[in-house]
Amino acid sequence: MANPRHVPVLLDRVVALLAPALDHDGAVLVDCTLGLGGHSEAVLERLGRARVVGVDRDPAALELAGARLAAYGDRFTGVQAVYDELPDVLAELGLDRVDAVLFDLGVSSMQLDVRERGFAYAEDAPLDMRMGSTGLTAAEVLNTYSHAELTRVLRDYGEEKFAKKIAGAVVREREKEPFTSSARLVELLYAEIPAPARRTGGHPAKRTFQALRMEVNDELAVLRRALPAALDAVGVGGRVVVEAYHSLEDRLVKQAFTAVTRSEVPPDLPFVPAGSEPPFKTVTRGAEKANAEEIAQNPRAASVRLRAVERVHLPSTGAAS
Incomplete structure (x- = not known):
């Protein structure tokens, strides 16, 4: 296996947003997308009173991050799970509430950089794209989905305007030979996407590979379940911080x-009655983006959208907010 690189996006800003919630003894951060542990390491290093629960569905990521963070002893706990299983993770650890939850969505540096995982289109590799070890592979999606299903995946998740044309070519070509590797798919995309379109918007395979990855890992459905669970998990003063890299992901975060x-108080009411305040306040102004300097150093930062909220009170009934 290649040695993956890891450059956390907006690292200093993320730690700064988490810091107020973690500045007390016994503070707990749940890093729902541990990856190689870059954000978690910065929290453990800079915020000495906090401990981190790192969640990842990928056993290889947990192994590498665990080795990286071993020096912090029992301040770090790694858990193999999909992040929509957050309530179960907290229950098993005996945690009723935590102080912060972090999501750094999308594909991790490790998955992009390790050829065998099949996430990258820059070199030939098996079409896998699973973040864990179960479920459909990207090859199975390409070889079994109908023309309509492939079109939907490419259009909705990849925002690919040539989705129908590409799906038709995939269905036609798989009749000759099933898709197994990324190089053949990239070749098909170069053939199907018109030359003028290939010259703008980055690599012509980028949108299709993104769409397949999101379908294989059911990413939007998982996020849709995970966001309410994360908001529910934090106590007063607790923060939920999310880095999204796709417009559909960011839309779900913004809505949540x-x-x-x-x-819910009518805008013409001169005051907000006690108990009617919203349970959270916004910490970021809209979605924050990486600056040009960071994007130049780390191109993966170009599409990031960072949002954060803080809980100001608990629901009086004890129900989910």
């Missing part, structure tokens, strides 16, 4: 955060 920070 708007729902818990919006007041």
Whole structure:
């Protein structure tokens, strides 16, 4: 296996957003997308009163991150799980509430950089793309989905305007020979996407590979379940911080955060009655982006959208907010 690189996006800003929630003894951060542990390491190093629960569905990531963070002893706990299983993870650890939850969505540096995982289109590799070890592979999606299903995946998850044309070519070509490797798919994409379109918007395979990865790992459905669980998990003063790299992901985050920070009091009411305040307040102004300097050093930062909210009170009934 190649030695993966790891460059955390907006690292300093993420730690700064987490810091107020973690500045007390016994503070707990759940890093729902541990990856190689870059964000977790920075928290453990800079915020000495906090401990971290690192969650990842990928056993290889947990092994590498665990070795990286071993020096912090029992301040770090690694858990293999999909992040929508957050309530179960906390229950097993005996945690009723935590102080912060972090999501750094999308594909990790490790998965992109390790050829055998099949996430990258720059070199030939098996079409796997699973973040864990179960479920359909990208090859199985390409070889078994109908023309309509492939079109939907490419259009909705990849925002690929040539989705129908590409899906038709995949269905036609798989009749000759099933898809097994990325090089053949990339070759098909070069053939199907018109030359003018190939000259803008980055690599012509980028959108298709993104779409396949999101379908294989059911990423939007998992996120849709995970966000309410994360908001539910934090106590007063607790923060939920999310880095999204895809417009559909960011839309889900924005909707979830708007729902818990919006007041239900009529706007013409001169005051907010006690108990009617929204349970969370917004910490970031809209979605924050990486600056040009960081993007130049780490191109993966170009599409990041960072949002954060903080809990200001618990629901009076004890129900989920």
